[in-house]
Amino acid sequence: MKITELLKRDTIILDLNSKSKAEVIDELVNKLDTAGRLSNTEEYKKAIWKRENEFSTGIGDGIAIPHAKTTAVKVPSIAFGRSKEGIDYDSLDGTNAHIFFMIAASEGAHNEHLETLSRLSSLLMNESFKEGLVNAKSKDEILNLIDNQEKVYLQAESNKSLSTEKKTEEKKLILAVTACPTGIAHTYMAADSLKNKAREMGVDIKVETNGSTGVKNRLTEDEISRAAAIIVAADKQVEMARFEGKKVIQVPVAHGIKKAEELINRGLQGDEPVYHHSGNRETPAGDKSEKIGFYKHLMSGVSNMLPFVVGGGILIAISFMFGIHANDPKDPSFNPIAKLLMDIGGGNAFALMVPVLAGFIGSSIADRPGFAPAMVGGLIAANNGAGFLGGLIAGFLGGYSVLLVKKVFSGLPESLEGIKPVLIYPLLGIFITGAVMLLFIVNPVKAINTAMQTWLGSMGTTNRVILGLILGGMMAVDMGGPINKAAFTFGIAMIDAGNYYPHAAIMAAGMVPPIGIAIATTIFKNRFTKEERDAGKTNYIMGASFITEGAIPFAAADPGRVIPSVIVGSAISGALTMMFNIGLPAPHGGIFVIPIVKGNPLLYILAILIGAFITAFMLGFLKKPLENNE
Structure with a gap:
């Protein structure tokens, strides 16, 4: 069955009069009703709003597909509406919708009807097709455009089926989404960890990153439909509605870095529960607390x-x-x-x-x-x-x-x-x-x-040193995780309150783990692989820029030795800044803000270097020489 057997000239509105979401729904429902497609207008509208309250059908990119399956539908149908000005439809991406397809499915609709209705969503993934709908001059032009695009889609699906039949065994596809609050390091490290491990295991994987510059390598609707499982390694909101009905593994982003092989194996085994979206854009807590x-x-x-x-x-x-x-x-x-x-x-x-x-x-x-x-x-x-x-x-x-x-x-x-x-x-x-x-x-x-x-302000030197020791250690416990962020947040609050000393300890301690590891890879070359030594060079830059996350790959590979080393170095660095009475009025910036510290900048640098070298020497002592460090 073709889409144009469900969408007719009498259910098309070239120029909507509506200015709001509620008006759009009313106008399209009335169009279906006057065309004789509904048996009970109010019941159908109620079903449409029930679906909207669960989750907006404004799918983004200027498109909304309000839909309902109910006995109030006499004949399975589609209504089309267009607004060149755009209407706020609570879309997922926050943009106004210009193209509206209202789908009316009867309660007893057979599979052919449902497949035809669902095919419409796939066609709308084509940008040139959407542009054609926006610019069409007549109802007939819209119908012809849909017919032509549907033929192309069906031919492509047919070719894909033939190609699949020639293969004796299709590889399972694993998808992943990584996201961290800052979108600077964890996001991309988790992505790299998953991709590298999948390559070792011979598994097909695609990873979408939700970083500070936006979403990269976005998962497509086709890939989601083909995926055996989806790994969501995220500590912030990601789009989850698209994973409805798929097997989804939800974990903190750190697991994507540290437990990549375990996550991929879970996806391949196929024992994960099927995900059902709750209507909130946030990644649901699932079994989390x-x-x-x-x-x-x-x-x-x-x-x-x-x-x-x-x-x-x-x-x-x-x-x-x-x-x-x-x-x-x-x-x-x-x-x-x-x-x-x-x-x-x-x-x-x-x-x-x-x-x-x-x-x-x-x-x-x-x-x-x-x-x-x-x-x-x-x-x-x-x-x-x-x-x-x-x-x-x-x-x-x-x-x-x-x-x-x-x-x-x-x-x-x-x-x-x-x-x-x-x-x-x-x-x-x-x-x-x-x-x-x-x-x-x-x-x-x-x-x-x-x-x-x-x-x-009334703290004596000893008490302040203890505070610096604690804050410094917190910065290195999980390097960008919740404990690290708790210390960083406290430091900003203190700057806001006019006390610059705690944040000086926090920034110094946050610079120590990557710098200390970089020094260790330089001095104790026989303790690290060539790949680790190369990564150590970039840690000089990351540490100097106050990006603690540069130490994460090393901690993930050898937590028993790396984590104690960086905690000790960071804690001592934090304590020393307090002892040296260093204050920092800027909340970020690494070496670029050292010249404006309150106190002696040279002593501040000394505190950072002492902590970094303690970390480096602890690593050199704890790690054993490799038999073949190449």
């Missing part, structure tokens, strides 16, 4: 905040190079360039840090409706002295407030669905979050911040 869900929400905020921290922080650091007070017009050292840098980095980029943190935590919890309330709460925290801790609270408060509002208003009539995301959720979400923040949160958190700052 709520603690993991909490961490993912937090890391979503931290990862989206990092560009503001890094960019703004380094601009502030450059401003300080002109003089600590060179940005102040009243100071004798005033420099207009320093003021410009400070206005951009501190007055704007850094000012957005807490609201962005809160906004993306809220978005992680409640999807897009959670963003505005949480961000407003974060701004309230930033402007009223609650600082970083207040922003964290605002993020979770905003997200869960919206979830509460969604639950309270879940029983509204279907006709009012369209006003929820544009009126009810933002109005009540912002009010609840703002009211709770101003009435109950801001003042106590401000008092906590003040007390913490007073306590840290």
